[in-house]
Amino acid sequence: MSEQPSRRDFVKSAGLAAAPAVLSAQNANSELQLGWIGTGGRGYYLLERAYKGSGGPFKVVATCDTYAGNLARGKDRIQTMGGNSPKTFVDYKELLADKSIDAVVIATPEHLHYPMAIAALKANKHIYLEKPLAHTIEEGAEIVKLAEKSGKVVQVGTQNRSNSLYIKAKEMVAQGMIGDIHYVRAFWYRNTLPDNPAWRYAIPPDANEQNTDWQKFLGAAPKKPFHKGRYYQWRLYWDYSGGISTDLLVHQTDITNFVCGKTTPVSCVASGGVYRWTDAADDREVPDTFSALYEYPDKFHINYSCYFGNEKYGYGEQFMGNEGTIEVLNRQILNSTPE
Numbered sequence: 001m002s003e004q005p006s007r008r009d010f011v012k013s014a015g016l017a018a019a020p021a022v023l024s025a026q027n028a029n030s031e032l033q034l035g036w037i038g039t040g041g042r043g044y045y046l047l048e049r050a051y052k053g054s055g056g057p058f059k060v061v062a063t064c065d066t067y068a069g070n071l072a073r074g075k076d077r078i079q080t081m082g083g084n085s086p087k088t089f090v091d092y093k094e095l096l097a098d099k100s101i102d103a104v105v106i107a108t109p110e111h112l113h114y115p116m117a118i119a120a121l122k123a124n125k126h127i128y129l130e131k132p133l134a135h136t137i138e139e140g141a142e143i144v145k146l147a148e149k150s151g152k153v154v155q156v157g158t159q160n161r162s163n164s165l166y167i168k169a170k171e172m173v174a175q176g177m178i179g180d181i182h183y184v185r186a187f188w189y190r191n192t193l194p195d196n197p198a199w200r201y202a203i204p205p206d207a208n209e210q211n212t213d214w215q216k217f218l219g220a221a222p223k224k225p226f227h228k229g230r231y232y233q234w235r236l237y238w239d240y241s242g243g244i245s246t247d248l249l250v251h252q253t254d255i256t257n258f259v260c261g262k263t264t265p266v267s268c269v270a271s272g273g274v275y276r277w278t279d280a281a282d283d284r285e286v287p288d289t290f291s292a293l294y295e296y297p298d299k300f301h302i303n304y305s306c307y308f309g310n311e312k313y314g315y316g317e318q319f320m321g322n323e324g325t326i327e328v329l330n331r332q333i334l335n336s337t338p339e
């Protein structure tokens with residue numbers, strides 16, 4: 001979404017994983033006051049990336065998390081790496097009410113992106129919003145609409161756009177090096193031992209209903225009794241996650257759009273299921289086996305596949321032009337082959 005170039009500089013210097021374009025609205029030279037919502041796996045990592053970047057003019061003045069352990073861990077990281085003691089909140093609305101905060105990083109489970117992003121825009125904040133933009137297409141469209149109206153910077157954490165290999169691939173495509181592209185294959189394959197099922201991340205041993213605000217986690221999701229698996233392994237349940245499509249595929253459709261200059265497909269079909277992790281004790285809902293086909297309006301097609309039971313082919317995108325192929329593998333290797 002649009003923003004003046006001067007504001008982009010901060011993000012570069014802040015060094016967040018995706019070089020976010022989140023900058024102070026009123027004065028590009030002043031220190032950006034940041035609020036950090038969600039300091040779980042990703043939020044905690046992004047904090048480190050911000051501080052280990054070039055140390056641009058920002059200060060994390062507040063942090064929010066509904067699990068006391070992660071709130072304390074986030075605060076500690078800010079103190080250790082930023083040298084200041086942030087305000088702490090369990091309710092993100094209270095953080096957003098702080099008018100001194102220019103921008104927020106939102107790194108919470110997917111179903112919370114929509115209410116948090118809308119509330120942040122209404123509170124006049126710029127946003128670095130972790131992927132996926134939203135849990136549903138309709139929610140995403142609303143965020144985009146409000147973001148455009150607000151004039152705020154909203155950047156989504158599909159950080160491959162900052163990877164030099166994809167930037168190079170984009171240049172090569174634009175120069176016509178592989179001719180016309182109508183077809184892209186993308187894939188992500190993983191495998192783990194049976195005692196380490198996909199997305200069954202470790203639950204903090206101390207987690208309980210007293211230190212985990214279950215109602216705030218649920219937000220507008222269907223009411224359910226406290227369930228540690230749902231809270232700490234939310235990716236496995238439809239109420240909070242779109243599974244492979246919004247967790248993994250989203251990176252690869254996004255980067256395909258970036259490299260090939262596309263935006264929105266007109267249709268998609270997908271199929272899959274829970275084929276591997278069928279143990280009765282495993283109540284996961286989202287597929288571990290998934291394929292999708294996207295059609296774009298201008299004769300462009302993405303063929304996507306993902307499976308959690310074999311990692312031989314790893315991760316990649318193959319841009320199949322009529323005169324050659326560019327493939328980016330494991331986000332670390334770029335191969336170009338003439339046809």
Ligand SMILES: NC(=O)c1ccc[n+]([C@@H]2O[C@H](COP(=O)([O-])OP(=O)(O)OC[C@H]3O[C@@H](n4cnc5c(N)ncnc54)[C@H](O)[C@@H]3O)[C@@H](O)[C@H]2O)c1
Nearest residue numbers: 038039040041042065066067070107108130131157216217
């Ligand atoms: N860009 C990437 O490569 C990348 C990688 C990993 C995760 N992510 C994204 O980051 C987001 C977070 O994923 P994660 O792996 O860190 O999950 P996580 O479960 O490790 O962390 C989520 C955090 O949000 C907190 N939380 C839950 N409800 C909250 C609420 N109402 N208010 C404030 N905090 C709340 C949790 O306590 C937890 O600390 C997701 O959108 C995910 O898709 C992106």
